[in-house]
Amino acid sequence: MQEDLKTRYPDLLRETEDLEELYRLAIRCQVLCVSQAAGELGWDDSRMDRAVRLLVDGELMRPLADDRSVLVPVAPRTAASRRLAPLHSQIARMERQSERIQAELAVFQEVHERTLRESYLAEPFQTVVGADAIAGEIMAAAENCDSEMLVARPGGGRSAADVLQNAWEPPESTLKRQVRARTLYQHSTRFDGPTRKRVERIGRAGGEVRTLGDSFEQMIIFDRELAFIPADSNRDVAVAIRQPGVVDFLLGVFGRAWVNARPFESQNRAADVSELVSSVRMSIIQLLAEGETDEAIARRIGLSVRTCRTHVAKIYQELGARSRCQLGVLIAQSGLLGQG
Numbered sequence: 001m002q003e004d005l006k007t008r009y010p011d012l013l014r015e016t017e018d019l020e021e022l023y024r025l026a027i028r029c030q031v032l033c034v035s036q037a038a039g040e041l042g043w044d045d046s047r048m049d050r051a052v053r054l055l056v057d058g059e060l061m062r063p064l065a066d067d068r069s070v071l072v073p074v075a076p077r078t079a080a081s082r083r084l085a086p087l088h089s090q091i092a093r094m095e096r097q098s099e100r101i102q103a104e105l106a107v108f109q110e111v112h113e114r115t116l117r118e119s120y121l122a123e124p125f126q127t128v129v130g131a132d133a134i135a136g137e138i139m140a141a142a143e144n145c146d147s148e149m150l151v152a153r154p155g156g157g158r159s160a161a162d163v164l165q166n167a168w169e170p171p172e173s174t175l176k177r178q179v180r181a182r183t184l185y186q187h188s189t190r191f192d193g194p195t196r197k198r199v200e201r202i203g204r205a206g207g208e209v210r211t212l213g214d215s216f217e218q219m220i221i222f223d224r225e226l227a228f229i230p231a232d233s234n235r236d237v238a239v240a241i242r243q244p245g246v247v248d249f250l251l252g253v254f255g256r257a258w259v260n261a262r263p264f265e266s267q268n269r270a271a272d273v274s275e276l277v278s279s280v281r282m283s284i285i286q287l288l289a290e291g292e293t294d295e296a297i298a299r300r301i302g303l304s305v306r307t308c309r310t311h312v313a314k315i316y317q318e319l320g321a322r323s324r325c326q327l328g329v330l331i332a333q334s335g336l337l338g339q340g
Contacts, residue, residue, distance in 0.1 A: 018043075018051045026061055026073040034069050059083055124243035127231060134168070134228070134238045141222045141240075142174040149174060150221040150254050151183040155299070168228075168235065170220060172198075175205035183209045184216065184254070184261055187280055188303050199264050210261035213279040214286075215300035217257075219250055284311050289328055 021041065026032040038048040052071065055061040059079035064070040074082075128137050142149065153168055175181050183202060189195040190211060199209045218235070221227045227250050231237040241247055280303070287297045298308035321327035 015050075015054075018047065019054055022048075022051045023055060023060060023073065026055075026071060030072065031064060032061070032071045032073070034071065124241065124246075126240040126242075128228075128238045128240055129236070131236055134236075137238070137240060138168070138170055138220060138228060141220075141226055141228070142170040145174055145177075145179050145222045147180060147223055148221075149179050149181045149223075150219075150251075151181070152216055152219045152254055152257065153184070154186055154215050154218055168218065168220065169198075172201055172205065175202060175207050178206070181205070181207035182258060183207060184257055185209065185211045185264065186215070187211045187213045187262075188307075190264065209264040210258060211264055212257060212261045213283045217250075217253055219254065221247065221250060221254065224251060281311055281315065284308065285315060288312070288315070288324075291328070 022037065025037055025041070029037075034048060034052060038045065041048075043051075052061070052068070056063070056068070056071070059082045060074050060076065061071045062074055064072050128134050149170060151168075151170060170181075181202060183199075185195065185199075202209055217229070219227055219229045225242065225244075225247060227241040227247050228238050229241065229250070231239045241250070283300075284297055287300060292300070294309050294312060295305055297303075297312075298305045303311075316322075316327060319327060
């Protein structure tokens with residue numbers, strides 16, 4: 001390694017070696033005469049002057065009685081203290097400034113919290129329209145979240161470009177503040193690459209993720225005080241809820257879904273995949289029996305319409321059905337609904 005560095009940076013290494021050699025000589029002599037040292041080392045004036053200047057600038061040597069022709073060595077720890085002193089002073093000034101700013105803003109913190117409480121009581125329900133507005137409100141709530149964040153987001157995986165649906169995903173920066181997070185997805189997201197990566201990041205930050213086979217209500221709840229739910233089927237209108245009774249009701253809905261959900265494992269094992277597919281298939285069978293269309297089933301299960309129709313086609317084949325009506329009769333006769 002040393003030979004490689006000498007080949008690539010010969011001038012730099014020679015300079016380092018010069019500084020070490022002159023510093024060793026100064027330690028041995030304790031009082032170093034520059035001219036005598038140059039003769040002893042066999043250096044020319046230019047080489048000696050550069051080495052002396054660098055050591056003096058680095059606080060490793062200092063002139064004796066302001067005479068740069070006579071130098072004394074300085075211990076590295078002492079040199080470090082001298083060089084770091086201005087930085088320590090600057091850090092101390094910044095800490096005092098930080099404390100002053102915090103003290104100034106602390107006066108307004110109580111005003112802020114009291115005014116928010118008053119506005120919440122005055123407006124327990126607030127309508128938010130548009131993906132950008134929803135994302136902004138959720139972002140603000142996440143930044144003010146102190147202890148707990150509950151996320152229930154039905155449907156399949158989302159692309160990064162899906163602004164409307166991503167508006168309902170709280171920022172991962174909240175997790176880094178040690179906020180306890182529980183997230184509920186549907187089984188179909190276990191096979192979505194971007195969702196799996198997000199779940200890995202949530203897990204590393206200490207959050208928990210579970211999945212359910214059937215659909216559930218979409219919501220986000222912060223600190224058990226503020227909840228967001230969709231106000232229409234397109235999810236581009238939301239309601240921010242601060243009314244305690246309604247928030248408590250939503251907490252109960254989330255809690256029941258969470259108890260019945262399965263942990264999102266880091267790896268999809270073969271046995272789990274088979275069980276998950278069976279669970280998804282059973283949910284589809286139940287919805288077929290209720291007369292739902294393929295599009296409605298796909299939306300509730302969190303699948304693409306194409307994938308949903310593939311499952312439906314396999315159910316037709318397994319039961320030997322040739323029409324939707326016949327499929328409903330065969331499902332009822334098969335006893336599958338009782339097993340579900």
